[in-house]
Amino acid sequence: MIQDMRMSEGVEWALHTCLNLAWVERDRAVPTSTLAAFYELPPAYLNKQLQALVRAGILASTPGPRGGFRLARAPEEITVLDVVVAIEGPQEAFECAEILRRGPGGAPGVDYRKICVISQFMRQAELNWRRELAGRTLADLKATVEERFPAVPGEVRHGLTGTRT
Amino acid sequence: MIQDMRMSEGVEWALHTCLNLAWVERDRAVPTSTLAAFYELPPAYLNKQLQALVRAGILASTPGPRGGFRLARAPEEITVLDVVVAIEGPQEAFECAEILRRGPGGAPGVDYRKICVISQFMRQAELNWRRELAGRTLADLKATVEERFPAVPGEVRHGLTGTRT
DNA sequence: GCAGAGTTACTCGGATAGTTCTTGTCCGAGTGTGTTCGG
DNA sequence: CCGAACACACTCGGACAAGAACTATCCGAGTAACTCTGC
Structure with missing residues (x-):
């Protein structure tokens, strides 16, 4: 830890x-x-x-x-999300740095935030969290x-x- | 922001x-x-x-x-949550500081993390997020x-x- | 009594330090391997 | 030729700095209300 x-x-x-x-x-x-x-x-x-x-x-x-x-x-x-975003900023907690680009087979023109399975999963989980916060006023x-x-x-x-x- | x-x-x-x-x-x-x-x-x-x-x-x-x-x-x-917790620690993102205790009607023996509606909601949203991460291995x-x-x-x-x- | 200018006090807003946490690096302790020497 | 002791190289692990972010504070710009004066 x-x-x-x-x-x-x-x-x-x-x-x-x-x-x-x-x-x-x-x-x-x-x-x-x-x-x-x-x-x-x-x-x-x-x-x-x-x-x-x-x-x-x-x-x-x-x-x-x-x-x-x-x-x-x-x-x-x-909404609760409005307040959270106002204070913490719009950026996500898990920000994919696209380290796959540095790995073997990495291509410059690819958006690894959308390709990477890990990034996809983390984004989805966080999106659900934001959706929940956006649903409460x-x-x-x-x-x-x-x-x-x-x-x-x-x-x-x-x-x-x-x-x- | x-x-x-x-x-x-x-x-x-x-x-x-x-x-x-x-x-x-x-x-x-x-x-x-x-x-x-x-x-x-x-x-x-x-x-x-x-x-x-x-x-x-x-x-x-x-x-x-x-x-x-x-x-x-x-x-x-x-699980993905295992890895996240290992790096980031077990504590939640929204940590209720129980500011209600300092407000009018604040009592020393009360756990405001469980009483406070805001804390409850934030905890629930984050709990769902953790549950999702714990469901993927x-x-x-x-x-x-x-x-x-x-x-x-x-x-x-x-x-x-x-x-x- | 009333209107208007001046004064006052109060508010936000951004610019300015101190502390904690994250990021990054280095060197020492411990271990398995390869080598060498003796039988 | 075989076995054991030795030296070596490699690895992790924690201790040691640099930078960024959060926390906290102060003072100046602007505004509305209040007061006082003159009519």
């Missing part, structure tokens, strides 16, 4: 933060400091992750007083939490906006 | 090398230098990966002249390659042992 394959910790932060924002009124912006305080996260670093979500079109940002972040789309239109997660933990939405709204509504 | 989630390049090397060893007689050991030369890989670094496979019980090593590596088990008994890959590229086994045996059998 050597080590990793770990995905960035920011993915967890981003998912929870986006889900929390789904419980706040759509037009209300929540600043980084508030979002970070909710889970005692380092504000500046969380801000960095949120910037990535803005670039991906998942969040919208507003500067100045009463500014902050809010969902750019409806929760039904934001923030709205789904939101509904599940509301069903299992009815108190959570109120707590989130209170922690993020100060209102108890 | 920030970057990674990439898994180690050694996984590809390990998978190809193990598959190649499946075409060599079980009692014949192939040294690192030969295995590395087959794909023009850095020998010392490949050796490092092979050591991990030995620790995982996938390969067996023999020192001294005529020494090297060979499969420790039959190809039918080695080296023997399966070997058979597929032999069917699609009948010339490969001979080339591999020639490159690794010098015999053309």
